[in-house]
Each structure stands twice: as C-alpha cells, then as structure tokens.
Amino acid sequence: MSAKLFSVDEVAKHNKEGDLWVIIDSKVYDLSKFAGMHPGGLAVLLDDEVAGQDATEAFFGLHRYEVLQKPQYKRLMIGSIQGQKSSIQARPVGEISRVPYAEPSWLTPGYFSPYYSESHRKFQKAIRKFMEEVIVPDAQAREEDGKRASQHVFDEMAKLEIIAMRLGPGQHLKGRTLMSGLVKPEEFDYFHELIMGQETAHMAARGYQDGMGGGTYIGLPPIINFGKPALRDKIVPEVFSGKKFCALAISEAFAGSDVAGLKCLSKKVDGGYRVTGTKKWITNGTFADYFTVGCRTEQGGLNVLVIERGEGVETKAIKTSYSPTAGTAYITFDNVFVPADNLLGEENKGLHVILSNFNHERWGMTTAAIANQRFIVEECLKWVSQRKVFGKPLHSQAVIRSKLAAMISRVEAAQNWLEHVTYQMNNMKYKEQADRLAGPIGLLKKFATETAQETARDAVQIFGGRGITKTGMGKFIEHYHRTVPFDA
Numbered sequence: 001m002s003a004k005l006f007s008v009d010e011v012a013k014h015n016k017e018g019d020l021w022v023i024i025d026s027k028v029y030d031l032s033k034f035a036g037m038h039p040g041g042l043a044v045l046l047d048d049e050v051a052g053q054d055a056t057e058a059f060f061g062l063h064r065y066e067v068l069q070k071p072q073y074k075r076l077m078i079g080s081i082q083g084q085k086s087s088i089q090a091r092p093v094g095e096i097s098r099v100p101y102a103e104p105s106w107l108t109p110g111y112f113s114p115y116y117s118e119s120h121r122k123f124q125k126a127i128r129k130f131m132e133e134v135i136v137p138d139a140q141a142r143e144e145d146g147k148r149a150s151q152h153v154f155d156e157m158a159k160l161e162i163i164a165m166r167l168g169p170g171q172h173l174k175g176r177t178l179m180s181g182l183v184k185p186e187e188f189d190y191f192h193e194l195i196m197g198q199e200t201a202h203m204a205a206r207g208y209q210d211g212m213g214g215g216t217y218i219g220l221p222p223i224i225n226f227g228k229p230a231l232r233d234k235i236v237p238e239v240f241s242g243k244k245f246c247a248l249a250i251s252e253a254f255a256g257s258d259v260a261g262l263k264c265l266s267k268k269v270d271g272g273y274r275v276t277g278t279k280k281w282i283t284n285g286t287f288a289d290y291f292t293v294g295c296r297t298e299q300g301g302l303n304v305l306v307i308e309r310g311e312g313v314e315t316k317a318i319k320t321s322y323s324p325t326a327g328t329a330y331i332t333f334d335n336v337f338v339p340a341d342n343l344l345g346e347e348n349k350g351l352h353v354i355l356s357n358f359n360h361e362r363w364g365m366t367t368a369a370i371a372n373q374r375f376i377v378e379e380c381l382k383w384v385s386q387r388k389v390f391g392k393p394l395h396s397q398a399v400i401r402s403k404l405a406a407m408i409s410r411v412e413a414a415q416n417w418l419e420h421v422t423y424q425m426n427n428m429k430y431k432e433q434a435d436r437l438a439g440p441i442g443l444l445k446k447f448a449t450e451t452a453q454e455t456a457r458d459a460v461q462i463f464g465g466r467g468i469t470k471t472g473m474g475k476f477i478e479h480y481h482r483t484v485p486f487d488a
C-alpha cells in the first residue's frame with residue numbers, strides 16, 4: 001500500500017477528464033487514465049458528486065469489494081486521506097466471516113455445539129484455507145472458461161487425501177495420511193465429511209462443485225463396496241491419486257431416476273458381457289475414465305458394470321444451465337465388451353448396488369446445498385448494509401428485514417436438522433442407516449432444496465436487476481438462482 005497522504009482539498013482539485021481522482025473508503029484513486037476504459041462509462045465518474053470527491057457510497061452501491069483487490073485496479077490507488085481510516089475490511093483467507101449468520105453457529109464465536117470436537121475444528125480451518133487458496137481461484141476461472149477443473153487441483157487434493165476423504169469414513173481411509181496427519185483415519189467421521197461438503201460453498205460455482213470429482217463421489221463407492229478385489233485394487237489408487245476419474249451412469253433419456261425402466265442392455269457372452277445403449281445427464285462423463293453403469297439384463301434384472309473408456313464408448317457434452325466444467329455428458333455404448341470381472345455385486349441384482357449409495361449421496365448433496373444457501377444469506381446481509389436507498393441502508397426497510405428473517409430461519413433450521421441426522425449416521429452402522437435414515441435424509445433433502453429455492457427468489461428480489469446479471473454486484477445471486485434447482 002502506498003504511504004502517500006493527501007488532504008480532501010487536494011483531491012478535490014483533480015476533478016476533470018484527464019486529471020481525475022476519487023476517494024473510496026479513505027483511499028485515493030487516480031482514475032485519470034482508467035476513466036476512459038471504465039466499464040460503467042466515463043460520464044458517471046465526471047459527476048460533480050464523484051470527480052475529486054469521496055465516492056465511497058456511490059462505489060459500494062455499484063461494485064463488489066473484490067473489484068478494488070484485483071491487481072489491475074489496485075494499482076490505481078495512489079495514497080490515503082490524512083487522518084482517515086478504512087472502515088471496510090475483506091475477510092482474510094481461511095478466516096471465519098464476521099457477518100452474522102454467515103457461519104453455522106458451531107463456528108460462531110461465543111456459541112457451543114455438542115457435535116464438533118477439537119479435531120473437527122482443526123480440520124475445518126485447514127480445509128477452508130485449502131479451499132480458498134487452491135480451489136476457489138480455479139473454480140472461478142473454470143466457471144468462466146468452462147474447462148474441466150485443473151489437474152493441479154486434483155494433484156493437490158490427492159496429496160492431502162481429500163479425494164479419498166470425500167467418500168466419507170470407512171475402510172478406504174485405512175493407512176492413509178489425511179490432511180498431512182491432521183486427522184487419523186479412524187477418527188474421521190461424518191462430521192469431518194460434512195465440513196468438507198460445506199466448505200465447498202465458498203467457491204460459489206455450482207458446475208465446478210460437481211466438476212471437482214462429483215462423479216467419483218457417486219461412481220466409486222459401488223466399486224469399493226461391490227467390486228471384485230482385483231478391480232478395486234486397480235481403480236481405487238488411480239482415482240485417489242487424482243489421475244483418473246469415475247462417473248455414475250444410470251439415468252437415460254428414457255428413464256431418469258426411474259432406475260427400473262432402464263433400456264441400456266447387457267448381453268452375456270463368452271468371458272463377460274456386451275453392452276449397448278445410451279446414458280444421459282452423466283456428471284463428469286465428458287472426462288471420466290470409468291463408468292459405473294446400470295444395465296438391464298436379458299432376464300429383466302439389472303447388472304451394474306464398470307465400463308472403461310475405450311472402443312465403442314462415446315461421450316458428448318450436454319449443454320445445461322450450469323457451466324460445462326461439470327462435464328455433463330450423453331454417452332453411447334455400442335456393443336462394448338465388458339469383462340465378467342467388472343460386474344459389481346451379483347448378476348441381475350444390480351438394483352441393490354445402485355440403491356445402496358443413494359442415502360449417502362443425498363445426504364452429501366444436502367450438506368453442500370445448505371452451505372450454498374448460507375453463502376447467499378451472507379451475500380444478502382452484506383448487500384443490504386452496503387446499499388443505500390432513500391438515504392438509508394437497504395436493511396432499514398421492513399420488507400427487506402422480513403425477507404432476511406425468513407432466509408436466516410430457513411438455513412438455521414436446515415443446518416440443525418442436518419447436524420441431528422449426521423449425529424445419527426455417526427452412531428449407526430451403514431445397514432442401520434439404510435433402515436432408519438432413508439426417510440429422514442430424503443425429507444431433509446426435500447426441505448433443504450425447497451427452502452434453497454425460496455431463498456434464491458428472495459435474494460433476487462433483494463438485489464433487484466443485479467440479481468439477474470452475470471457480472472458485478474449480484475453475480476453470485478444470479479448464479480445461485482440459475483443453478484439452485486439442480487439439487488432438488
């Protein structure tokens with residue numbers, strides 16, 4: 001930061017085209033050269049209340065704080081106003097937000113929780129730092145260019161065993177050094193997993209959230225739980241090291257979540273099966289190496305087969321309302337030979353293989369969905385304090401306060417329910433979870449994703465036109481409102 005100090009009167013002299021300074025939050029910016037390139041135009045900067053003046057209020061009514069932190073704009077700052085102090089501070093990377101309700105109560109100073117131990121707290125700190133340093137920059141860049149999450153992100157995740165941890169507690173963690181030894185494999189539980197899911201909200205990039213290994217999260221567990229040892233021992237290390245990717249390929253244009261109506265057919269042949277058919281809406285399908293595929297059998301049952309990318313397998317990107325970084329694909333299998341050893345579970349009994357994963361999948365989706373919802377609550381709370389209308393902050397309007405109260409109540413209710421369900425998961429065997437928690441998890445997901453849509457609508461109302469604009473102030477609101485139906 002430049003140490004040069006100016007007086008308000010000195011700044012006021014620079015108030016015309018070619019010689020234009022402004023004050024924003026006690027800092028002085030020289031916009032003389034930039035003014036002609038300003039995305040909001042030159043005229044707004046030459047206004048009597050802006051040119052040479054303190055434009056803090058005007059600026060924060062129109063821009064996100066991050067604008068001033070971008071290197072190309074940061075360098076416009078030439079000094080500060082003598083005797084004034086900045087009042088706006090960005091949250092340092094990895095730290096807890098000080099916006100009320102921006103964090104679940106267990107992370108809010110002064111509050112208590114029976115669910116989280118010291119191990120969870122240490123883990124949360126490390127994961128947030130990793131997310132914000134490694135993942136968030138890549139997430140924002142890939143959302144823009146639509147490319148797959150960068151390989152260096154998978155490599156870094158693999159080093160810390162994040163890919164393995166994303167699958168939750170279990171045998172697959174045995175012998176691994178988690179987060180450089182921060183958590184022992186045997187102490188890693190569903191609250192650690194919940195933390196990982198919730199910290200992904202800070203990337204504010206729903207397509208990338210799925211792109212960053214969503215296919216593995218749902219496609220690998222059936223291989224671990226039902227695959228033959230040789231198949232498991234080949235695939236698991238490749239995927240956990242970030243070198244290869246899985247996708248779960250169940251839904252078809254003919255049958256969505258109606259798994260009993262699948263048409264993709266596996267015919268028994270010498271040494272294995274021949275598979276012919278199509279799959280649609282397959283997350284990570286454009287770049288996956290292994291597909292965990294649900295196929296109908298000639299006897300009318302269901303086989304789940306692991307199909308490797310190769311001859312007869314073609315994947316095409318499908319355009320969805322979120323970004324192509326998720327790698328959503330349409331897949332065709334044309335008489336593909338699959339070795340008998342790639343069958344998961346028993347022949348004709350694949351429905352059990354597919355359904356066995358659904359509870360964990362739904363719960364995982366819900367953890368992230370609730371955190372995404374909270375991120376939007378934080379965006380709204382920041383905006384209503386920043387934005388002044390009729391001379392007062394937006395939050396002084398009763399209708400806005402009422403919307404905020406509803407938003408906060410919804411996310412708090414969802415988080416508390418989630419923690420209750422997670423506590424049950426921690427204390428039940430997997431089979432007990434299937435018996436007792438299928439209902440509660442389904443209901444929780446319904447509640448969390450319905451309330452998410454209400455919050456998205458309220459957020460757009462609060463942000464106005466900015467909430468439907470892909471860049472600038474309301475960009476995360478626009479993104480959320482567009483992508484929120486995915487989880488439901």
Ligand code: HEM
Nearest residue numbers: 022029039040044050055058059062063064067073472473
């Ligand atoms: C350091 C000074 C400034 C920088 C670096 C800057 C930068 C930008 C950028 C990058 C945008 C595009 C939208 C976004 O990403 O937020 C923008 C839009 C805009 N800016 Fe600025 N700006 C500055 C100062 C100002 C000031 C003092 C005003 C005063 C009125 C202003 C008025 C606007 C307007 C009206 C828009 C269009 C907003 C919209 O589309 O909703 N800017 N500015």
